[in-house]
Amino acid sequence: MNVFRKSIDFLIHGSVIVAASVFALVQATTIRMGLPYDPAVSWFAFFGTVVGYNFVKYDAIARAGKPKLSLKMKAFIALSFLSFLATGFFFFRLERFTQIVSVAVLGITALYTLPFFPNRKTARDWAGLKIYFVALSWVGVTVALPVLNSGAALTTDFYVMCVQRFILIVVLLFIFEIIDLAWDDPHLKTVPQQIGVGRTKWLGALLMVVLLALDLLKTHNNESIFWCNIAFGLSVVVCLFFANETRGKYYTMLFVESLTIWWWLAMEWTIR
Template identity: 30%
Template sequence: MKGFQTLLDFYIRSSFHVAFCFVALFLAFHFRNFIKLDDAMLLLIFCGVVIGYNIIKYAALLLERKYFRFKTAIITITATASGIAAYLIISDSLWTAVMVFIASAFSVFYAFPLIRHHNLRQVPIIKLVLVAISWVIIICFLPLKSVYVNFEYSYDSLASPITDSVKWLYGLDIVQLFLLIIALCIPFEIRDLQYDSPQLKTLPQLIGIHRTKLLGVSLCIIYLVMEIIQFGFATNIWAVSTYIVVPIIAVSIWFSDVFKSDYYTSFFVEAIPVLWLGLLLLLN
């Protein structure tokens, strides 16, 4: 049992879990939109998430020469992922390189000072916003002009060539995804309340746990309302999976201060996108 827990801790701390879940969210979001999707795109996204999260979590500790668990293995994994990602970016389009650079910049600016003694961590609720923006860039914009991907932009009867209606719907999808990512991050904000410095000014620190949970649930409701306004009470596999998964996200937010184990957020809440993708594949 102890060996299994050590393996699970390594899987989570090395950012493998969040990377797998991010890829699942990417696939779920674009479930209808791909004509071609090379494994290279998924590998690039996976490596990028591992690199980004490990930089945010461990870069400062490395600079201060502090110990953290699985240090050698995590450094090796991050370096390997960096090499793979660099090769894939060089082999792709300039657009991909620009999108990766922008998303990476948010991570670097959050982790390191922009000027002496000042970084983006000191801006209220910036962690939530930066995570959401970075995720949206990678999920929504990175694949648009990648050599690894061809899009169809399929919205029932609306498909390519790209019409104004399709652009409008994709824009609404981006807004919905941004709101959903904020909601998905709220259990982590509540969990980290006991660790975060008051200087971070996270959402629970500013408005309290109860109001933070209300905000998260409200974002889930807004997401569903936007979905219904766009497509009505649809019964296709995307709609059915959405009506199942988004309420699960709302419930996970509401109970985020009840379950005290780190595994509740770091493993189970993080894995909700995997459940979403699994439902889509099962219903399909």
């Protein structure tokens, strides 16, 4: 059991779970848009997420001083380095325009992580803006990249899905913000800090209703997938209402982040 827990912890802190969530959302986009599986975009998104999230996590540690290179830290460095090589490999298998868009998404991530102006905080410290930078990045990676790389037309379905994905990521981040409420700097002005936990939960539930209602605007629809979306939306809302400051790391970093993986697998099962 100890080995199993350590393995799960490594996958969590090495950003493998969140990368699997991104991979799943890319597949969800291809299914919803009727596109073929695209290994270049899928694995670029997966490995790029590992690199990006590990950089965000451990950049602060590096800035605070030379971190102790424990065996675990060396393993994270090795994982990040191999993921960086894989990201580069799949990047050069993307279409040229997709590469340009991916660089733009990288720019948003860099703005979120690095201070571009002297004596200025990073974008993740800008009051009230953190979740919107993250959501915009996820929309770019999980919706824009697979659609653009396929050469598909940018129909109404594409724009609706962009809005839906943005809403989804914002609501999922509400859960993280509620659980981190005791630790977050008050100057961050997260949604729960500004309107309270109860109102944040009801706002998230309302946004999920809007997300599901937007499905009615899509032309490429499937009844079985629609019910998968309903079940997924309810699962997100349940997780949101059960979120509180006493929840442990496994609640968000394992259980909540795996919801999108189960959503994708459910859709795969329904279309077979």
